Amino acid sequence: MILDIFLYPILQYTPYHPKNQVRGQRLLTAAREEFIMNRRKLYLRRLVVAAMLAALALICFDYLRLEIPIGDSTGKIYVGHTFVILAGILLGPVYGAAVGGVGLMLSDLLTGYFTSAFPTLLAKAILGMAAGLFAGLLFHGKTELSAGKLIGKYAAVAALSTVVNVLTEPGIRYLFKIYVLKYEREVGVVASIGCALSMLVSGIASTVIVALLAKAADMLQKKYLRA
Numbered sequence: 001m002i003l004d005i006f007l008y009p010i011l012q013y014t015p016y017h018p019k020n021q022v023r024g025q026r027l028l029t030a031a032r033e034e035f036i037m038n039r040r041k042l043y044l045r046r047l048v049v050a051a052m053l054a055a056l057a058l059i060c061f062d063y064l065r066l067e068i069p070i071g072d073s074t075g076k077i078y079v080g081h082t083f084v085i086l087a088g089i090l091l092g093p094v095y096g097a098a099v100g101g102v103g104l105m106l107s108d109l110l111t112g113y114f115t116s117a118f119p120t121l122l123a124k125a126i127l128g129m130a131a132g133l134f135a136g137l138l139f140h141g142k143t144e145l146s147a148g149k150l151i152g153k154y155a156a157v158a159a160l161s162t163v164v165n166v167l168t169e170p171g172i173r174y175l176f177k178i179y180v181l182k183y184e185r186e187v188g189v190v191a192s193i194g195c196a197l198s199m200l201v202s203g204i205a206s207t208v209i210v211a212l213l214a215k216a217a218d219m220l221q222k223k224y225l226r227a
Contacts, residue, residue, distance in 0.1 A: 088131025
């Protein structure tokens with residue numbers, strides 16, 4: 001009893017006091033709830049930005065494309081890759097793949113290129129994923145960059161992603177035409193060459209635009225898209 005009288009004033013300022021334990025639990029619960037709420041808000045913001053970038057890619061394909069007849073197929077030059085690459089840089093490889101694959105596949109479906117939809121899904125998903133992976137390598141551990149270095153890294157990610165796209169998309173479309181659509185091999189080869197050339201031109205144009213948008217995209221990422 002006497003010991004409790006002397007210890008109580010001391011214990012009430014330590015974590016072992018029952019009142020402080022309850023208070024500590026409440027603080028932990030509040031902190032946990034705030035963390036979960038912030039993660040949900042971040043997830044929602046990323047979904048909104050991903051949807052906007054997918055919509056911009058779709059609009060570029062639907063309304064701002066240049067079509068060039070190549071044999072029995074058509075080469076398409078457009079700058080929709082800009083927003084697929086930005087999705088990879090800003091949101092990571094998973095979102096980049098979703099924006100590229102889903103956004104541009106919907107473009108094919110809405111414009112009547114039904115047989116191109118599945119190859120587009122695969123090829124553009126690879127493009128967006130490549131952009132996210134290259135961005136992870138080039139921006140890893142670098143939070144503050146000068147304007148010149150920032151633009152250079154954005155352009156490098158776009159250029160490397162374009163190389164991946166030029167190397168993979170013609171092959172995907174060739175295999176689909178030969179083994180699924182049952183085209184003649186000569187037709188598939190001509191279409192693949194046309195695809196490579198149109199993707200190269202589209203990629204160069206998109207790389208320039210990505211570099212021009214680098215500063216604005218970096219500000220968006222810092223303000224709304226980081227945990």
